[in-house]
Amino acid sequence: SFSVKGTSADYVYAPFRIYKGRAALSLSPVLPTFTKLESGGLVVGRSGVVMLKFTPAIGERKYDWEKRQVFALSATEVGSLISLGPNDSCEFFHDPSMQSSNAGQVRKSLSIKSHADGSGYMVSLTVVNNLLKTKENFIVPVTAAEFAVMKTACSFALPHIMGWDRLMSNMPTGVGVGRQQSKVVPQLLDEWDR
Amino acid sequence: SFSVKGTSADYVYAPFRIYKGRAALSLSPVLPTFTKLESGGLVVGRSGVVMLKFTPAIGERKYDWEKRQVFALSATEVGSLISLGPNDSCEFFHDPSMQSSNAGQVRKSLSIKSHADGSGYMVSLTVVNNLLKTKENFIVPVTAAEFAVMKTACSFALPHIMGWDRLMSNMPTGVGVGRQQSKVVPQLLDEWDR
Amino acid sequence: SFSVKGTSADYVYAPFRIYKGRAALSLSPVLPTFTKLESGGLVVGRSGVVMLKFTPAIGERKYDWEKRQVFALSATEVGSLISLGPNDSCEFFHDPSMQSSNAGQVRKSLSIKSHADGSGYMVSLTVVNNLLKTKENFIVPVTAAEFAVMKTACSFALPHIMGWDRLMSNMPTGVGVGRQQSKVVPQLLDEWDR
Amino acid sequence: SFSVKGTSADYVYAPFRIYKGRAALSLSPVLPTFTKLESGGLVVGRSGVVMLKFTPAIGERKYDWEKRQVFALSATEVGSLISLGPNDSCEFFHDPSMQSSNAGQVRKSLSIKSHADGSGYMVSLTVVNNLLKTKENFIVPVTAAEFAVMKTACSFALPHIMGWDRLMSNMPTGVGVGRQQSKVVPQLLDEWDR
Numbered sequence: 001s002f003s004v005k006g007t008s009a010d011y012v013y014a015p016f017r018i019y020k021g022r023a024a025l026s027l028s029p030v031l032p033t034f035t036k037l038e039s040g041g042l043v044v045g046r047s048g049v050v051m052l053k054f055t056p057a058i059g060e061r062k063y064d065w066e067k068r069q070v071f072a073l074s075a076t077e078v079g080s081l082i083s084l085g086p087n088d089s090c091e092f093f094h095d096p097s098m099q100s101s102n103a104g105q106v107r108k109s110l111s112i113k114s115h116a117d118g119s120g121y122m123v124s125l126t127v128v129n130n131l132l133k134t135k136e137n138f139i140v141p142v143t144a145a146e147f148a149v150m151k152t153a154c155s156f157a158l159p160h161i162m163g164w165d166r167l168m169s170n171m172p173t174g175v176g177v178g179r180q181q182s183k184v185v186p187q188l189l190d191e192w193d194r
Numbered sequence: 195s196f197s198v199k200g201t202s203a204d205y206v207y208a209p210f211r212i213y214k215g216r217a218a219l220s221l222s223p224v225l226p227t228f229t230k231l232e233s234g235g236l237v238v239g240r241s242g243v244v245m246l247k248f249t250p251a252i253g254e255r256k257y258d259w260e261k262r263q264v265f266a267l268s269a270t271e272v273g274s275l276i277s278l279g280p281n282d283s284c285e286f287f288h289d290p291s292m293q294s295s296n297a298g299q300v301r302k303s304l305s306i307k308s309h310a311d312g313s314g315y316m317v318s319l320t321v322v323n324n325l326l327k328t329k330e331n332f333i334v335p336v337t338a339a340e341f342a343v344m345k346t347a348c349s350f351a352l353p354h355i356m357g358w359d360r361l362m363s364n365m366p367t368g369v370g371v372g373r374q375q376s377k378v379v380p381q382l383l384d385e386w387d388r
Numbered sequence: 389s390f391s392v393k394g395t396s397a398d399y400v401y402a403p404f405r406i407y408k409g410r411a412a413l414s415l416s417p418v419l420p421t422f423t424k425l426e427s428g429g430l431v432v433g434r435s436g437v438v439m440l441k442f443t444p445a446i447g448e449r450k451y452d453w454e455k456r457q458v459f460a461l462s463a464t465e466v467g468s469l470i471s472l473g474p475n476d477s478c479e480f481f482h483d484p485s486m487q488s489s490n491a492g493q494v495r496k497s498l499s500i501k502s503h504a505d506g507s508g509y510m511v512s513l514t515v516v517n518n519l520l521k522t523k524e525n526f527i528v529p530v531t532a533a534e535f536a537v538m539k540t541a542c543s544f545a546l547p548h549i550m551g552w553d554r555l556m557s558n559m560p561t562g563v564g565v566g567r568q569q570s571k572v573v574p575q576l577l578d579e580w581d582r
Numbered sequence: 583s584f585s586v587k588g589t590s591a592d593y594v595y596a597p598f599r600i601y602k603g604r605a606a607l608s609l610s611p612v613l614p615t616f617t618k619l620e621s622g623g624l625v626v627g628r629s630g631v632v633m634l635k636f637t638p639a640i641g642e643r644k645y646d647w648e649k650r651q652v653f654a655l656s657a658t659e660v661g662s663l664i665s666l667g668p669n670d671s672c673e674f675f676h677d678p679s680m681q682s683s684n685a686g687q688v689r690k691s692l693s694i695k696s697h698a699d700g701s702g703y704m705v706s707l708t709v710v711n712n713l714l715k716t717k718e719n720f721i722v723p724v725t726a727a728e729f730a731v732m733k734t735a736c737s738f739a740l741p742h743i744m745g746w747d748r749l750m751s752n753m754p755t756g757v758g759v760g761r762q763q764s765k766v767v768p769q770l771l772d773e774w775d776r
Contacts, residue, residue, distance in 0.1 A: 012429065353734070536665035
């Protein structure tokens with residue numbers, strides 16, 4: 001496994017941080033969780049995400065961490081982000097209370113708009129909370145270089161938040177065609193064997 | 195090795211799923227199998243694939259898993275998919291009974307056609323079975339963002355389904371030029387040594 | 389961990405070297421350091437970089453390693469480098485004594501300028517030292533092929549110098565949603581659970 | 583380490599093979615070798631390559647493995663290959679006896695020429711051996727999809743043949759800034775600390 005020898009660290013904090021005048025933006029991947037099946041296999045439980053955190057500035061290089069708001073990008077939203085061209089824009093809408101009695105009361109929208117000259121993007125989050133009668137807005141200008149880091153890091157993270165690195169890593173350690181075949185779902189063999 | 199410490203999971207299920215109105219599409223990589231040579235080396239037995247599974251809808255958000263059909267993309271077909279531009283299309287034909295007495299009786303064709311406006315692709319599978327006198331058709335519209343996930347995940351998976359991650363991982367753990375050289379096929383040395 | 393079994397090597401030297409007539413340029417990644425938190429987690433201490441080293445030539449294929457100068461590319465500067473188009477240029481400025489009493493006394497500037505015909509880049513480092521009254525200049529022409537190696541290697545290295553490979557690798561080895569949830573910061577759950 | 587648990591395999595054979603009418607082409611990465619320094623570090627000894635092997639056809643789907651010729655792509659040549667556009671071409675020349683008394687007697691040239699319609703490439707190897715008075719020529723047409731596999735697999739392999747995966751993997755397992763700093767070459771600290 002990838003675990004660090006000699007340490008018992010449970011979590012690693014390595015967000016990519018962009019500190020700007022009005023707000024700070026940080027990105028970090030959150031891995032999926034897995035549930036063990038009776039058959040012995042693992043199935044993805046909660047999907048992984050790339051978590052964006054926005055924090056408002058309250059002075060020069062000072063940020064109010066209590067007022068942080070988060071936006072969790074799904075695999076498909078990460079797909080949007082990494083395929084964004086220098087003149088493209090995109091917008092995502094989340095309802096954190098979806099499928100609860102509070103559905104529709106809080107609306108989050110994340111917008112990524114390219115600058116007209118291709119020099120970067122304006123990333124903004126708006127959170128409208130009808131329960132608290134609040135509306136918060138965070139704006140972080142992101143340079144083309146910073147966005148290149150976001151794209152490369154998100155492309156690296158994407159297979160991991162999908163759990164595909166586990167598909168790779170949990171390969172049977174035994175060797176030989178025979179052992180492998182015995183585990184193949186029979187209905188797949190006709191196609192696989194072509 | 196990559197195996198998960200503390201678990202004995204044999205398989206990890208982490209397909210990328212696209213649920214649409216008429217059918218669902220899922221992708222997952224299937225690793226190659228290896229056979230041990232008498233010399234102690236490993237050689238790829240069955241090649242890895244990226245498995246596509248199509249399932250027809252039978253109501254709102256309900257799919258008939260019994261009627262699932264699969265299509266296994268080879269490394270070269272994955273190469274086609276990941277190099278597809280926003281206005282490109284491609285089509286693959288498989289005969290799952292090739293080289294058997296039923297050759298030609300079942301024909302599968304997978305088509306990936308870009309929308310005219312570059313907003314995504316129409317992915318469809320047709321399975322014609324002359325033995326059962328059936329013809330099935332699955333159509334899944336895929337957005338540009340979903341296709342970006344497919345491309346990134348397939349690019350990640352490609353070296354793994356080819357077995358190249360094993361080439362990397364099985365590097366001799368010994369250190370020093372001498373030990374390495376003794377294992378090099380002599381005829382390669384003139385080129386390698388240049 | 390990735391460490392090599394059977395060896396106790398602490399460091400691996402594998403710079404990518406470009407030897408040219410007037411100077412040599414080498415690149416190698418330097419990983420971030422981590423600090424252990426009381427909570428048991430790890431946090432990035434010093435960020436990782438891609439270290440560029442310039443060495444002046446003092447004869448045919450002879451370089452004066454004593455006169456070497458270094459320039460450490462941050463994650464965002466690596467983002468600039470890997471997103472550089474064939475006709476693009478960029479320039480970075482560093483003050484190695486920033487935030488000390490010698491601030492402003494030594495200025496380093498790295499310039500990457502594309503050739504007009506797209507055949508490669510001119511990479512140059514200038515180091516002006518007001519304390520020593522010196523000005524050094526290193527110029528290394530880099531072909532398109534060499535720059536492609538630099539871009540691919542830096543793209544590979546970027547998630548590692550950011551520490552994102554650790555985020556991936558230190559995944560909890562336990563299985564099951566329950567255990568995972570207990571570690572999630574409560575305020576994140578509403579977004580994560582959407 | 584990446585080694586396969588429960589096996590003692592020394593080598594993994596997983597070449598990417600392209601069989602065509604007149605010749606077959608296979609690609610496989612060859613990892614660098616490392617030499618242990620007295621200081622305990624590892625330094626790259628022989629650089630890694632991507633090995634191309636050409637085999638002439640002697641009938642339908644029959645190849646004469648005795649007449650195989652090889653061409654080892656260096657990191658920079660791999661950089662050329664992976665940055666080749668759909669209408670680009672490149673050519674490399676090797677002298678396997680360079681720096682020996684036979685220098686210049688055997689000349690190998692590898693040519694990758696794009697088809698005019700962008701549908702793929704013609705890959706050919708010519709080996710002129712003045713000692714044996716022979717000239718061999720191998721021609722393999724490569725489709726765009728096959729070339730996409732070559733590019734993706736070579737991009738994956740590049741950091742590994744450079745030894746950069748080892749730079750990543752051999753990270754100190756200890757935690758904390760103090761321990762790390764004690765191993766940093768002092769002259770680097772001023773830049774690194776900026």
